[in-house]
Amino acid sequence: MARRSLFQPAALSFLLLGIAAPAFAQDLCGGTGAGGQWIGGNESSSDITTADNFREQMALVLGGNDYVALFTLSAATDVRLEAAGRGAGDPMIDLLHADGRLILSDDDSGGNAAARAETSLDAGTYCMAMRSYDGGPMTAFVRIGRQDHAPLTEGISLQGDPGTSGTCSEAMPIGPLGSSVTGSAFDTPYWSFTLDSPTAVTITAMNESADPVITLFDAAENYIAENDDYDGLNSRIDMTEPLGAGTYCIALDALSDDSAPITLTVSAYNPQAALLAVYDRGDAAPPLDGTVPVTELGLVSTRIRQDVNASASASWFTIDVDTPGLLVLEAIGNASADPVLVIFDDLGREIGRNDDYGNGLDSLIAARVDAGTYVVGVWKYGEGLGLIRLLIERYVPAQ
Template sequence: MKFTFSAFATTAIVGLTAGAASAQDVSCGGIGAAGQWMGGAAEASDITTSEGPLTLEALPVTQGGNTVGYFSISETTEVRVEAQPVDGGDSVIELYDEAGTLILTDDDSGGAWASRAETTLQPGSYCLATRGYADGALTTDMRVGRLEHEDITQGLSGGFFGGGDPYFVGVDACTSDTQATLLGTGPIDGQLTDDGVTAINTISETPYYRFTLANPQAISVRAENPSADPYIYFFDGDGTLMAENDDYESLNSRIDFTTPLPAGTYCIGMRALSNPDVPVTLSVVGYDAAAALAELYDTGEAAPPLDGSYPVIDLGVLPGRSVRDAQVSGRQATWYAFEVPEQGALVVNAVEVTDSDPLLILYDDLGQEVAYNDDHGGTLNSQITARVQAGRYILAVRQYSDNYQGIIRIATERYIPAP
């Protein structure tokens, strides 16, 4: 059966339709719905040619929602993207290209709970999305500019471990003169199988690690303890920052080098976005493409293919309303696939029955993330509301952490616009 909006819901769907119409120039794979141009119009939002930075001020971000600004690049340009919360709040930014591919994300690199990142972008259109940490509500200023433009965030001063001039990456560059704890004994090439090379220390006591490769190797670097919320930075032997990551999975961090790194010496720097005095497990393992992909599917970080190679429960055409219970063990996602027969809105609730902290992630059939939620309405339960087109979708249901092994009740409601 079909569910038609009430008068209240009709107003909501009209708003959705209007938002979609305003976003038709830039969709970013659906992320850009209901966004706005950073410069007020498309022709005024090219940051390559803009005389100054482009800023959207005092934007409300609802609980569980986000706000999106569009900008364009006409020539390859180094840019800075920022979100500065107004009157409190903790922002998280995500930058997407026009196809909806996530380019970067940042939580606190702007300092004082603000978000900031710098990168080089190729010509095209982009979406800068800002949401509240843990899906909280906030009001924020958003800005995009070239590196010479004035910023709105303070950045991180001198790294986490001392004074000095502002330095964006959050820790001082690890050079040959930096004191660092050695990983392994000699070159670690032969130690990369299974659990690899591992060390457990607090970040306050051990902010840097150094290791050597005798031969080119594809590796994965991981830092784990959500209580610390570790942020990792990877440097070459000259102190050049090669990669960084925060919150790859939950509050843990990970960097994958899928192309073998040249033989040489490397350094890992870390800071804690939460508690620097709890032990963090730092490991360097050999990168296994098949295992890495399976792990992404297992944790819901990426959608599996619908070719039968990975277990997905097919629900067929989604009815107007459905309810089911599922035993969900830790961070191992349970996957559902379903058809939405026509354009409308989809609401999914995940409610604790026993021993659960539910988490939901919705993808389209191309594997592009449509919606995500952990905690909703001041509870540990989750809810996502998404505007959807007719087509096939994939839903991951999992626990926030391995500490939860209980039953989750999953309810879906599908709405169509009132005539």
């Protein structure tokens, strides 16, 4: 399908990852802002609240790195964030507050493997991080604008797919907050819930075999939010800003099997649980304060091997490097386990991520590092446990 308005010179710039970050960005968004670029070219042009048009860049993502766009809002604003890969590119996006809080994530809500999210944000500075779904190289267009600006993507809800209009009159009540229901998207495509007072909520749809998509509407069937593939193929919407009292409806769709049972849950938003879920997915490094279990592997003098009884939640390790050099990390799956590997520095800046290196399912990262402590995460796709062998090797420059 042809893309609309991909090249609009007034709003488009090109970015190759690796350009030095503004000094102030090193600690922005919990370290994610390191390497970030103002979406409008500079801070003043990146205020989406006052921008005369959307802001857009074309980014080349290499070696499992993230592209990070920085933008500001001078007042509370309804914004739209999008990423559309060229060719077979499949981008994923995260939106983070300046203090490091994850606000939302999305994979395929733009349609045609593009990412898209629409939300209301308060005044402040934000980071939008984009990466390739499979960890491979990718060229993608990134656009940030207000909801009255032209969109980059079609959006799932604009493509005529079943289950993407907010027909609250047909919705089945879920029950009070904390309730769960199970049913197929074919049998029950609409669900509703009612809030007695303003409340921040979390909505999840679980069953990877179905590949669910959820879309939230208010009682007047106005679109609020949408998500696909937040955690694997499961979906989740976190409304961190309270929704007003009233009735809301959820359109439920399944991209793989609309007859498969999907467990839908609506609960009060729990910031701590949401943060722990970010660590479980490997989207950010956990703090080294005991909040999340982290195994110390010690100094990497030449080679460390560690067997991991891995699940879909990341297992975390720390390693120490005493001199600058090259780290090579491999995650080798046994019995068809499909591992994913990520490494952060001690400030939480991601320096490498990989899935499916070469023609197999194993993962590999090679990264130049300075002396310091590094945090390594490894997990596997799919349910259940699987044995993954983690190999860490250190190389020093020739004298």
